[in-house]
Amino acid sequence: xxxxxxxxxxxxxxxxxxxxxxxxxxxxxxxxxxxxxxxxxxxxxxxxxxxxxxxxxxxxxxxxxxxxxxxxxxxxxxxxxxxxxxxxxxxxxxxxxxxxxxxxxxxxxxxxxxxxxxxxxxxxxxxxxxxxxxxxxxxxxxxxxxxxxxxxxxxxxxxxxxxxxxxxxxxxxxxxxxxxxxxxxxxxxxxxxxxxxxxxxxxxxxxxxxxxxxxxxxxxxxxxxxxxxxxxxxxxxxxxxxxxxxxx
Amino acid sequence: xxxxxxxxxxxxxxxxxxxxxxxxxxxxxxxxxxxxxxxxxxxxxxxxxxxxxxxxxxxxxxxxxxxxxxxxxxxxxxxxxxxxxxxxxxxxxxxxxxxxxxxxxxxxxxxxxxxxxxxxxxxxxxxxxxxxxxxxxxxxxxxxxxxxxxxxxxxxxxxxxxxxxxxxxxxxxxxxxxxxxxxxxxxxxxxxxxxxxxxxxxxxxxxxxxxxxxxxxxxxxxxxxxxxxxxxxxxxxxxxxxxxxxxxxxxxxxxxxxxxxxxxxxxxxxxxxxxxxxxxxxxxxxxxxxxxxxxxxxxxxxxxxxxxxxxxxx
Numbered sequence: 001x002x003x004x005x006x007x008x009x010x011x012x013x014x015x016x017x018x019x020x021x022x023x024x025x026x027x028x029x030x031x032x033x034x035x036x037x038x039x040x041x042x043x044x045x046x047x048x049x050x051x052x053x054x055x056x057x058x059x060x061x062x063x064x065x066x067x068x069x070x071x072x073x074x075x076x077x078x079x080x081x082x083x084x085x086x087x088x089x090x091x092x093x094x095x096x097x098x099x100x101x102x103x104x105x106x107x108x109x110x111x112x113x114x115x116x117x118x119x120x121x122x123x124x125x126x127x128x129x130x131x132x133x134x135x136x137x138x139x140x141x142x143x144x145x146x147x148x149x150x151x152x153x154x155x156x157x158x159x160x161x162x163x164x165x166x167x168x169x170x171x172x173x174x175x176x177x178x179x180x181x182x183x184x185x186x187x188x189x190x191x192x193x194x195x196x197x198x199x200x201x202x203x204x205x206x207x208x209x210x211x212x213x214x215x216x217x218x219x220x221x222x223x224x225x226x227x228x229x230x231x232x233x234x235x236x237x238x239x240x241x242x243x244x245x246x247x248x
Numbered sequence: 249x250x251x252x253x254x255x256x257x258x259x260x261x262x263x264x265x266x267x268x269x270x271x272x273x274x275x276x277x278x279x280x281x282x283x284x285x286x287x288x289x290x291x292x293x294x295x296x297x298x299x300x301x302x303x304x305x306x307x308x309x310x311x312x313x314x315x316x317x318x319x320x321x322x323x324x325x326x327x328x329x330x331x332x333x334x335x336x337x338x339x340x341x342x343x344x345x346x347x348x349x350x351x352x353x354x355x356x357x358x359x360x361x362x363x364x365x366x367x368x369x370x371x372x373x374x375x376x377x378x379x380x381x382x383x384x385x386x387x388x389x390x391x392x393x394x395x396x397x398x399x400x401x402x403x404x405x406x407x408x409x410x411x412x413x414x415x416x417x418x419x420x421x422x423x424x425x426x427x428x429x430x431x432x433x434x435x436x437x438x439x440x441x442x443x444x445x446x447x448x449x450x451x452x453x454x455x456x457x458x459x460x461x462x463x464x465x466x467x468x469x470x471x472x473x474x475x476x477x478x479x480x481x482x483x484x485x486x487x488x489x490x491x492x493x494x495x496x497x498x499x500x501x502x503x504x505x506x507x508x509x510x511x512x513x514x515x516x517x518x519x520x521x522x523x524x525x526x527x528x529x530x531x532x533x534x535x536x537x538x539x540x541x542x543x544x545x546x547x548x549x550x551x552x553x554x555x556x557x558x559x560x561x562x
Contacts, residue, residue, distance in 0.1 A: 003325055018462075028474070052477045060474035062557055064456070068466030075462055079474070079557060088385065094319035094329035113318055116311015119328055121484065122249075125386045125454075125553035130480040136311025193461045196553070198453045199385060207461055 004090060005102035011177030012104045012143055013083050013204035014160065015187055019211045021061075021170040023076030028059035030165030031080075031141075039146045040111070044134035056130045058141040059162055075210055078171070080162070081128035081141035082195065082203030083107050089120035089129060098138075105177070105204060106145060111137045125199050148173070176204050249387065250487040251547035254309035259377060260406070260540050262302030262335075263399065266370035267407020268295040268414075269342060273363040273370075275411075276345070281425065284418035285349045291414035292346035295407075299342075303335055327383050331376035338373055341365035374403045381546075388452040388562055389550045394443035401436035402539050408432050409509060409532035416516070416525040423517050430513045433535065437506045440542060444498060447549065452562035459556035470559030485552035488560070489545070497545055505538015 035058060036043045045055030062077040083100075087107050090098045097114035100107050109120075109129075114137040121129040121138060129140045144160035147153060157164065163171045174183030186192070192206035214220060235243075272292055275281040283291075307316050320336065322329040345362035348354045378399035381390040408429040415421040456470070457463025478486075489497070512531035516524045551562045 023472075054477060054479065056480070057475075060479075062460075062470060062474050063472035064460060064462060064559075065469045065471040066462050066465035066467065067469065071466075073465065074471060075460075075465075077460055077462075091325040092328065092383070094322050094326045094332065095315070096318070096322050113315065114312070115315045115319060117319070117328065118311075118484065119326075119380070121480070122384055122552070123386060125459075127481045127485075127554035127557060131311070131484070138311075195461055196454055196458050198458060199553070209461065210465070 004100055008103055009177050010104045010175055011204045013176045015172040015183055015206045016078055017170040017208040018075050020168045021076040022168055023063055025061050026165045027162035028061055030161040031059045034161035039142050040139045044132050056132050056139050082205040085202035088123040092119050092123040106143045249547045249550040250484050251544045254305045256543045258302040258306040260543050261298045263403040264406035265295045265298030266374050267403040268410045269370045270367050271407050271411035273367040276363045282420040287414050287418045288349040327376055327379040334373040334376050338369035386553045387550050389447045394446055397439050398443050401439050405433040405436035406539055409535045413528045413532055416528050426513050426517050456556045481554055485554050489548040494549055501538045501541040504534050509535040
């Protein structure tokens with residue numbers, strides 16, 4: 001049903017650390033690899049080895065440059081479904097194929113009842129949904145629902161593919177509805193934030209901001225600024241005479 | 249937004265069809281306009297054909313048209329679903345109302361009831377169509393108070409132009425009626441002009457800074473796109489028409505949709521018989537052309553929030 005269920009308190013989601021993401025696209029590739037054979041399989045590509053390849057991906061890694069007039073910095077920015085608490089993609093769905101799970105808040109699509117009208121992708125400001133031309137249905141991040149509850153995997157593997165793949169541990173998975181969970185404490189500690197809060201969709205996922213830049217002498221623990229060398233005091237003797245002679 | 253021809257055809261065609269049915273129902277209920285019954289039947293059927301063409305075209309662009317029946321289930325939350333429900337509910341009274349023009353044994357009371365139901369459900373369907381767009385907060389150029397009046401006014405205006413042809417064929421296209429049609433057409437374009445003025449001055453709250461949450465670090469620019477070729481998002485939501493083309497197309501829309509039909513309507517007040525019908529037919533065709541250009545622009549000028557991630561502005 002497209003009505004949004006009452007939340008059970010559990011809000012599974014991702015936290016992405018923009019300070020340490022190196023923009024390697026391992027999350028995107030690993031996601032594609034897993035999901036091309038998982039719950040939403042296949043993630044169709046067309047013209048995959050041609051000039052204009054086109055295909056369904058649940059993760060997209062942007063690279064931004066920020067500029068405050070003095071400094072620029074580069075920020076790698078993975079973008080995927082934020083599993084919003086007020087997902088407009090769910091309420092606009094005319095068939096009920098798009099739904100939010102009551103037990104953990106994951107937003108999913110029922111591929112058996114999706115009519116492929118694309119309206120949900122129009123309703124999402126975050127570009128989380130991509131249409132599969134070959135299947136005629138919309139597809140999106142499932143938070144690797146077929147991994148996180150998968151008893152045949154070792155416990156260590158029961159996390160989304162993007163989280164497992166990240167070589168810098170920039171991605172974290174957990175229950176953001178529980179204030180005492182490791183992930184919630186991480187968000188608290190690092191000042192994690194939601195994207196475009198002004199739209200009111202209340203994303204569950206959080207992003208950790210890049211840490212303040214250490215580009216001043218004081219940032220590294222040394223003196224705030226180096227004092228200019230004191231005026232040399234000319235002594236007596238040969239070097240004193242030389243100093244005076246050269247300073248003239 | 250990508251201006252898909254199926255959606256432009258759907259909104260223009262069903263808008264005109266429902267508009268025509270509203271005029272015909274008004275003609276029956278008002279009783280003042282002397283429509284020739286066979287012509288009225290033909291006009292009602294034309295309205296139904298336009299509505300049906302629109303609905304079929306909107307169905308065929310689905311990924312799974314055979315599942316379209318499922319779309320009537322979520323009317324509690326989805327405007328698209330509500331539109332489907334309203335459109336289906338409109339068929340029985342509209343068919344009865346159409347048949348009633350020639351069906352002598354149909355009680356007048358039932359015909360009147362069918363006319364009211366036709367009017368109400370046709371209006372509701374147009375409202376639902378408009379609300380599908382007006383309810384999308386992701387597209388500031390759609391999510392505003394202008395969109396609903398624009399859709400309703402253009403539905404009545406295009407339906408009115410077609411109704412004038414039917415009245416002329418009945419030999420009853422009097423000066424007052426043509427004046428009324430011209431008034432509504434002018435009003436529709438005035439509302440559209442207000443819409444254009446509004447979107448040109450709009451200052452949306454979101455930009456790439458709020459989309460990424462990096463705005464506090466200064467101006468945020470896209471350095472590298474996440475993919476080397478276009479993806480679904482850019483094809484569907486990244487379409488943008490250049491401002492200078494938009495300005496020219498607005499002039500085309502106003503010329504074809506307002507100036508030309510207005511001149512033909514004025515000429516038609518002086519004409520009679522077949523000559524008048526031909527003039528009014530051309531007025532209707534030009535009016536629909538203008539509205540189609542307007543509808544194409546409605547999509548092409550709309551900007552989606554997801555494009556902020558690709559370094560664009562709203």
